[in-house]
Amino acid sequence: MLLLTSLVEDSLDDGYARAAARRAAGEPPARHGRVVLVVGLVAVGLLLTTAAVETRQRADTVAEARDALTAEIEGRSAANDRVERALDRARARAARERRQQLRATDEGAAVERKLTRLETVTGAGAVTGPGFVLRLDDAPTDPSGADVDPRTDQSDDGRVSDRDLQTLVNEVWASGAEAVAVNGQRLTALSAIRSAGEAILVDFRPLSPPYEVTAVGADDMRATFVGGFGGSYLAVLRDYGIDYAVTDEEDLSLPASAAVTVRYAVSPRQMPQDSDDSSDSEQNRESTP
Amino acid sequence: MIAALGLVLGIVAGLFLEPTVPTWLQPYLPIAVVAALDAVFGGLRALLDGIFDDRVFVVSFVANVLVAALIVYLGDQLGVGSQLSTGVVVVLGIRIFSNAASIRRHLFSA
Numbered sequence: 421m422l423l424l425t426s427l428v429e430d431s432l433d434d435g436y437a438r439a440a441a442r443r444a445a446g447e448p449p450a451r452h453g454r455v456v457l458v459v460g461l462v463a464v465g466l467l468l469t470t471a472a473v474e475t476r477q478r479a480d481t482v483a484e485a486r487d488a489l490t491a492e493i494e495g496r497s498a499a500n501d502r503v504e505r506a507l508d509r510a511r512a513r514a515a516r517e518r519r520q521q522l523r524a525t526d527e528g529a530a531v532e533r534k535l536t537r538l539e540t541v542t543g544a545g546a547v548t549g550p551g552f553v554l555r556l557d558d559a560p561t562d563p564s565g566a567d568v569d570p571r572t573d574q575s576d577d578g579r580v581s582d583r584d585l586q587t588l589v590n591e592v593w594a595s596g597a598e599a600v601a602v603n604g605q606r607l608t609a610l611s612a613i614r615s616a617g618e619a620i621l622v623d624f625r626p627l628s629p630p631y632e633v634t635a636v637g638a639d640d641m642r643a644t645f646v647g648g649f650g651g652s653y654l655a656v657l658r659d660y661g662i663d664y665a666v667t668d669e670e671d672l673s674l675p676a677s678a679a680v681t682v683r684y685a686v687s688p689r690q691m692p693q694d695s696d697d698s699s700d701s702e703q704n705r706e707s708t709p
Numbered sequence: 710m711i712a713a714l715g716l717v718l719g720i721v722a723g724l725f726l727e728p729t730v731p732t733w734l735q736p737y738l739p740i741a742v743v744a745a746l747d748a749v750f751g752g753l754r755a756l757l758d759g760i761f762d763d764r765v766f767v768v769s770f771v772a773n774v775l776v777a778a779l780i781v782y783l784g785d786q787l788g789v790g791s792q793l794s795t796g797v798v799v800v801l802g803i804r805i806f807s808n809a810a811s812i813r814r815h816l817f818s819a
Binding site for chain 2: 427428429431432435436438439440443453454456458459461462464465466467468469470471472473474
């Protein structure tokens with residue numbers, strides 16, 4: 421308390437009182453007093469102005485840097501989109517030309533059929549055909565419920581989880597689906613359905629409800645799915661208020677997966693069945709660029 | 710009169726010269742400003758009390774700025790720079806307030 425009291429009460433420098441006492445005692449005033457005062461005040465003004473200018477400049481610099489970064493992000497995203505579209509076009513053209521070339525010969529036609537089958541199974545090619553659509557939506561929120569998150573006014577119970585989607589998609593595959601997509605995202609054998617926070621991610625892209633599982637496959641696929649574990653799982657979900665609908669569709673079209681990447685490739689000349697020295701030539705090629 | 714002229718001269722010089730503060734000095738600028746304000750308010754109060762002294766004012770201004778910067782520098786070296794900055798601002802802020810209150814009593818007798 422002593423410290424605070426003295427701080428508040430002796431806020432004026434002792435020096436002033438002492439100087440006044442000296443003056444009262446008849447001491448002559450300090451020489452160059454005025455000059456010193458003017459120099460000091462110039463220093464005060466300079467300091468205050470410099471601080472003000474500095475602060476404003478720094479704010480400008482920060483805003484400029486942010487604007488520049490934003491512009492760069494937007495520019496790069498646009499360039500990315502352009503390149504992606506060009507890639508899509510080039511892929512489509514390559515696929516078309518490959519088909520044309522393969523159809524020219526009987527052997528090629530057989531390869532093309534194999535290729536189409538593989539593209540369907542792996543998700544590398546777009547697929548059209550009959551199938552069904554399973555629509556799922558989070559339960560309507562009941563803000564008065566006991567298990568409601570007070571921050572979001574939402575209950576966790578009625579929300580479709582990544583686990584639900586995983587189970588249902590697996591059941592769809594098990595029912596004989598040839599191609600499956602979730603909210604327009606084609607699934608491959610390597611697709612991951614996960615969650616981050618409250619969002620469900622398919623191949624690291626966030627989905628927003630309602631969720632739509634689209635499946636193309638044989639005619640009895642829907643009956644197998646609804647009659648099997650998938651149907652009973654959906655019934656359990658309905659107990660939690662999660663609404664679903666399964667509808668037949670005659671003409672579904674699923675896009676190719678964007679996540680298919682070439683992980684392993686062999687040039688035709690180096691096919692394993694060619695000869696034993698293929699590995700040697702590969703090594704030679706690596707050592708001599 | 711000549712004192713006000715000095716202040717204006719300093720402000721104008723700051724505006725037109727726009728001196729660049731070296732990076733290592735920038736953290737101490739806000740503290741230096743608060744210390745300078747404390748000296749200015751102290752000087753104003755002394756003026757109204759009738760005991761103003763040129764030399765005391767200038768010395769208190771320079772010493773305030775240097776000591777405040779030194780304390781913050783020391784705090785930075787010890788890893789408690791932000792806490793010590795807060796401490797300096799609180800102490801100087803209290804002084805500025807009580808000096809301003811005293812000035813107010815002089816000017817408005819209230």
